[in-house]
Amino acid sequence: MTDQGTVLSYQVWMTRAGWALLAALVLSLVGSVVALAAGLVLVWRGSKFVKSVGTSLAQQLQAVSPEPARDEVHALLVGGLSTTLRMAREAYEAQRKAYTDSLLTTAIAAFTAWTALLVGLFIALNGFNLVTGRWEVPIAGATVTTLVFGILFLVSVRRRYVPRLARYREWTERLADSMGVQLARAPPESGKANTFELLVGASEQVPDWLDAQRRAGLSGDPKIAFVILLLTLFTGSFLMNGLAQLLFGGIASAGMAYLAIGAFLVGLTAWIYLRWKREEEARLNRSRAAWDAHLKALHARMDRFLEEM
């Protein structure tokens, strides 16, 4: 929705990210034939669906949205609501994704910790005697410890994210409701804030919404997250190979080379992450400072307006 009306935009063919994934499938060679064929079928079906639905939706929109009478105030209100609604939604989505990622990370960490505890307890109680060693106590100990710490961690993650998510969702709903009222040109429900008040309130929330994206970290930037994930996988692979070569009688020079490449990749990953984090912080701080200045100017302008009256 824009202050000019409803804009429907869609693409009937693959995006750049889609092409990149397809190229990665071709280059990866292993198992790529089936995945490539399945991917192309999905692209063809998706394109067909978007073509048919997009065209009919565009026709329907043209039919139900005749050119409205020009009203600058209405256009300004709709434009303001649409922008703040997008920002509130982005903040909500960034935090929701960060919440899901935290839950997933907790699950992976819990599984890793459980495995380490199990092996550690088994070795501590039985030594390296895999044949006759008893597993009952290590299994019970690892499971109970992991469950206790896992639940405590999940509760803290929930307490961190859920209230914030509820707040962003509430703002999204309020703005969407008001947008609906404006677009339908219906009278607002009695007792609810009017659109002007809602917009001023929403503009005061914007620094918090920007902060939500900053706090979401890598979850809010899938491209960098993907690069870092790939680098982490490569790093892990090189380090494991290096250690395997050195510890299990492989070629020592190859092991050292693997470890050196692994160490370089650790440095590269850390450098990419820290640079991204620094730039992101700077960008959001600039944005926040600009918003604060704009809000200050708005309140000063409105105070002057009342005095001039």
Place this chain on the structure above:
Amino acid sequence: MAGEEPPDRPDLYVVARLLEGLWRAHGPMVKTRLQVEANVNYDVFSRYLEWILSRGLVSIENAADGHDRITLTPKGHEAYRRLVQWVNEVVHQRMPQG
């Protein structure tokens, strides 16, 4: 409404609620309906109505049925447009001008 003291320093939100109610009505509005839409009690409504009347933002028509009707004047429309425009400029990351 006679005898009601206009507020010294009016609350901008109440002023905006009254102006928005009238702007939305696209025509004259009965006082009680405007009061309900502004969500304020009668005393507050009367004081603010006095204030916006004295500033020429609205005008009152005495109808034959005995109900006073309030209409947004061009000055009131322009005042509301400016308020909305400033907020709109801020949400679009521009400094409020004008």
